[in-house]
Amino acid sequence: MSEDKDNERVRLISEEKYKYGFTTDVHTDVIERGLTEDTVRLISSKKNEPEWMLEFRLKAYRHWLTMPMPDWAHLDIPEIDFQSISYYADPTAGQTKEGPKSLEEIDPQVMKTFDKLGIPLEERLALSGGVAVDAVMDSVSVKTTFKKTLAEKGIIFCSIGEAVQNHPELVREYLGSVVNYRDNFYAALNSAVFSDGSFVYIPKGVRCPMELSTYFRINAKGTGQFERTLIVADDDSYVSYLEGCTAPMRDENQLHAAIVEIVVLDRAEVKYSTVQNWYPGDENGKGGVYNFVTKRGHLRGVNSKLSWTQVETGSAITWKYPSCILSGDGSQGEFYSVALTNNYQQADTGTKMIHLGKNTKSTIISKGISAGHSQNSYRGLVRVSEKADGARNYSQCDSLLLGDKCGAHTFPYMDIHNDTAVVEHEATTSKISEDQLFYCNQRGIPVEEAIGLIVNGYAKEVLNKLPMEFAVEAQRLLSVSLENTVG
Amino acid sequence: MLTIENLHANVGDKEILRGINLQVNPGEVHAIMGPNGSGKSTMSNVLVGHPGYTVTEGKVTFLGRDLLSLPAENRSHMGMFLSFQYPVEIPGVSMTNFMRTAINEKRKFLGQEPLSPSDFLKMVKAKRDLVKLDAKFMNRAVNEGFSGGEKKRNEIFQMAMLEQKLSILDETDSGLDIDALRIVAEGVNKLKTPETSVIVITHYQRLLDYIKPDIVHVLYHGRIIKTAGPELALELEERGYDWLIKEYEDSEK
Numbered sequence: 001m002s003e004d005k006d007n008e009r010v011r012l013i014s015e016e017k018y019k020y021g022f023t024t025d026v027h028t029d030v031i032e033r034g035l036t037e038d039t040v041r042l043i044s045s046k047k048n049e050p051e052w053m054l055e056f057r058l059k060a061y062r063h064w065l066t067m068p069m070p071d072w073a074h075l076d077i078p079e080i081d082f083q084s085i086s087y088y089a090d091p092t093a094g095q096t097k098e099g100p101k102s103l104e105e106i107d108p109q110v111m112k113t114f115d116k117l118g119i120p121l122e123e124r125l126a127l128s129g130g131v132a133v134d135a136v137m138d139s140v141s142v143k144t145t146f147k148k149t150l151a152e153k154g155i156i157f158c159s160i161g162e163a164v165q166n167h168p169e170l171v172r173e174y175l176g177s178v179v180n181y182r183d184n185f186y187a188a189l190n191s192a193v194f195s196d197g198s199f200v201y202i203p204k205g206v207r208c209p210m211e212l213s214t215y216f217r218i219n220a221k222g223t224g225q226f227e228r229t230l231i232v233a234d235d236d237s238y239v240s241y242l243e244g245c246t247a248p249m250r251d252e253n254q255l256h257a258a259i260v261e262i263v264v265l266d267r268a269e270v271k272y273s274t275v276q277n278w279y280p281g282d283e284n285g286k287g288g289v290y291n292f293v294t295k296r297g298h299l300r301g302v303n304s305k306l307s308w309t310q311v312e313t314g315s316a317i318t319w320k321y322p323s324c325i326l327s328g329d330g331s332q333g334e335f336y337s338v339a340l341t342n343n344y345q346q347a348d349t350g351t352k353m354i355h356l357g358k359n360t361k362s363t364i365i366s367k368g369i370s371a372g373h374s375q376n377s378y379r380g381l382v383r384v385s386e387k388a389d390g391a392r393n394y395s396q397c398d399s400l401l402l403g404d405k406c407g408a409h410t411f412p413y414m415d416i417h418n419d420t421a422v423v424e425h426e427a428t429t430s431k432i433s434e435d436q437l438f439y440c441n442q443r444g445i446p447v448e449e450a451i452g453l454i455v456n457g458y459a460k461e462v463l464n465k466l467p468m469e470f471a472v473e474a475q476r477l478l479s480v481s482l483e484n485t486v487g
Numbered sequence: 488m489l490t491i492e493n494l495h496a497n498v499g500d501k502e503i504l505r506g507i508n509l510q511v512n513p514g515e516v517h518a519i520m521g522p523n524g525s526g527k528s529t530m531s532n533v534l535v536g537h538p539g540y541t542v543t544e545g546k547v548t549f550l551g552r553d554l555l556s557l558p559a560e561n562r563s564h565m566g567m568f569l570s571f572q573y574p575v576e577i578p579g580v581s582m583t584n585f586m587r588t589a590i591n592e593k594r595k596f597l598g599q600e601p602l603s604p605s606d607f608l609k610m611v612k613a614k615r616d617l618v619k620l621d622a623k624f625m626n627r628a629v630n631e632g633f634s635g636g637e638k639k640r641n642e643i644f645q646m647a648m649l650e651q652k653l654s655i656l657d658e659t660d661s662g663l664d665i666d667a668l669r670i671v672a673e674g675v676n677k678l679k680t681p682e683t684s685v686i687v688i689t690h691y692q693r694l695l696d697y698i699k700p701d702i703v704h705v706l707y708h709g710r711i712i713k714t715a716g717p718e719l720a721l722e723l724e725e726r727g728y729d730w731l732i733k734e735y736e737d738s739e740k
Contacts, residue, residue: 438538
C-alpha cells in the first residue's frame with residue numbers, strides 16, 4: 001500500500017468537539033489588566049492577607065522582574081504580553097466573604113456551570129465512593145464540599161486563600177518550601193500573583209476516607225489563572241487527590257501558570273492524579289490555554305511515597321514536569337503520564353526524579369500520543385546524588401504517532417553520581433498501523449472506534465493508575481480528542 | 488450468498504484481478520487454489536474492503552446488496568469474515584474488550600441492544616471450547632505474544648463469536664503444525680451450517696483433507712482458469728499447476 005494512502009487514512013485534522021467550551025454569564029469582578037507592584041498589593045488586599053503573605057508575593061514579584069522567559073523547551077511559544085493580562089477575576093464578587101459559603105449564596109449560574117461540567121457541588125450528589133470537591137472558577141474557590149466530614153478526622157481541605165486566614169502557621173511553614181519563588185520564571189510569577197487552588201493537610205496516622213479533588217475552571221475573558229495548591233501529608237497518612245480543568249473556547253490564548261507543592265512525611269503516601277483538559281485551541285491552532293505549571297513533591301519522610309498520574313489532553317501549549325525530590329531514605333516516587341496532542345497542540349512534559357536518600361526508588365512511565373500537526377516531547381531527569389546509595393530507577397518512554405505531520409521527541413537526562421545506582425531506560429516509538437486499523441474494521445469496528453481502542457490499549461498501563469471514575473472519563477477523553485482525525 | 492461478476496482490481500497502478508467470476512451459494516465450501524502471485528490474497532482483501540486495493544471494474548453482490556459500495560466494517564456486520572493469513576497484534580487491547588466492541592458494533596448495525604455481560608461470557612465460553620483456547624486467553628492482548636497456532640485458532644474463535652455467514656480463510660494452514668491444523672479445521676467444520684458458506688484459500692491439498700470443498704477453483708494471473716469438483720485438488724497435488732497453466736495459455740492464444 002502506498003505511504004500516501006496510509007497517511008490519508010490516518011490523517012488527523014478536523015476539530016474535535018470540545019464539549020466544555022461554553023462561557024458562563026456571571027457578574028465577575030476583573031481587575032485592570034497589567035502587572036505592577038500595585039497589582040500584587042491589590043490582589044493581596046482583595047484576599048485580605050496578612051503582611052507576611054504580601055511580603056512573600058512582593059519578593060517573588062521583584063525577582064520575577066529580573067528573569068527571562070525560559071526557552072529551553074521544545075516549544076514554539078509566541079510572545080506573551082504580561083501587561084495585557086488581568087491577574088484576578090472574582091465571579092463571586094458582591095457576595096459575602098465571611099464564613100463558610102452555603103449553596104444558596106452561590107450564584108445559580110456558577111452552580112449550573114459546575115453541574116454542566118459534571119462536578120456536583122451538593123454533597124448528596126457526590127460521585128459514588130465519595131469525592132470531596134474544591135471548585136475554583138477563575139481566581140476564586142466558590143465551594144469546597146465535605147469540609148465538615150473531613151474535619152472530624154482532623155483533615156483540612158479548603159482553598160489556599162482560606163488556609164492563609166485560618167491556618168497561617170501551616171501555610172507559612174510549607175508554602176514555597178518545595179517550589180521556591182526563584183525556581184523558575186513561572187514559579188516566580190505564580191508566587192507573586194497566585195489566587196485560589198487548594199490546601200490539604202492530612203494529620204499523623206490518618207487515612208483520608210474519600211478522594212479529594214479540585215476542579216479548575218477558567219471563565220472570564222482576558223484573564224490568567226494562577227492556581228496554587230499545597231498538600232501536606234503528615235507521618236503515616238494517606239491521601240488520593242485529583243484535579244480536573246477546563247476552559248471556554250476562545251480565540252485568545254489564556255495563561256494558566258500554577259504551582260503545586262506536596263510535602264510527604266515519614267511513611268506517608270500521596271497519590272496525585274490530573275486529568276488536564278484545558279481548551280486546546282481550534283483545528284488551525286487558534287486560541288487555547290498556555291499551561292505552564294510547576295509541580296513538585298518533596299518526600300522528606302523515610303519510606304514515604306508520592307505517585308503522580310497525569311492524563312494531558314488539553315492546552316495549546318503544555319510545559320509541565322511533576323517531580324519528586326526523594327530525600328527520605330527508602331522513599332519512592334512514581335510518574336505515570338499520558339500526553340495526547342492533536343492539531344497544533346504542543347506539549348513538553350515529563351518529570352524529575354532527584355534521588356538524595358538511601359535506597360530510594362523511582363518509576364517513570366510516559367506514553368505520548370501525537371496526532372495532526374502537533375509536537376509532543378517527553379523530557380525527564382533522573383539524578384542520583386553521591387549519598388543516595390542503592391538508588392533505583394526504571395523509565396519507560398513510549399511514543400505513538402498518528403499520521404506523518406506530527407512529531408514525537410524524547411529528552412531523557414541522567415545524572416548519576418553514585419556507583420550503586422541501578423538506572424534503566426526503555427523507549428519505543430510506534431505508529432498505529434493500517435494493518436491494525438483494517439483488522440478492527442474487518443471485525444466490524446469502524447476506524448474512529450478502532451483508533452480509540454488502540455490508543456486506550458496503548459495508554460492502559462497509565463490509565464489503570466487512575467481512580468476508577470476518572471479512568472473511565474480519561475478513556476472517553478482520549479477517544480474524543482482523536483475524533484474526526486481520519487480522512 | 489455471493490456473486491462476483493467480472494471483478495477487476497489494482498494495487499497502485501498494477502492490475503492484479505483481471506475479471507473474476509464466482510458464485511457461492513449458502514452451505515457451499517469453495518476452495519481457491521493457485522500458484523504464488525496469482526491474486527488469491529488480493530481477491531479476499533478486495534471482498535472484505537481493504538483500502539489498499541482499488542476496484543476498477545465489475546460487480547459483487549453479497550446477500551442481495553451491492554458489496555463494493557459498503558465500507559469494510561459494514562461488510563463485516565452483514566456477515567462477511569476474513570481469517571487473516573497474518574493476524575495483527577494490538578498491544579494493550581484485551582481480547583475481551585476487542586470482542587465485545589466488535590460484537591456490539593455488529594448488534595448496533597443490526598438494530599439490536601448490546602449483549603449483556605453475562606450473555607457475552609456464556610458465548611465466549613462456548614466458542615472458546617470450539618477451538619480449545621483456555622480461559623486466560625480472553626485477558627491477553629489481541630494476538631500479542633500468541634503462537635502461530637494460537638493466532639489462527641483465535642481467528643476461528645472470532646469467526647464463531649461473530650456468527651458470520653461467509654468466511655474466507657486466507658492461507659489458514661500456513662505455519663500450522665498438524666495438530667493445530669486439525670483443531671482449526673474441526674472448528675470450521677463445527678461452525679458449518681446449511682446457511683453458511685466458506686471460501687478456503689490455500690496452496691495445498693493438506694487443509695482440504697480436513698475441510699472438504701464442494702467446488703475447487705484455480706486462480707492464475709488474476710483469473711479463474713479452472714473450476715471443478717474436489718478431485719481437482721487431488722490432481723493438482725499430484726501434478727502441480729504447470730499443466731493447467733499451459734492448457735490455459737494455449738486456449739488464450
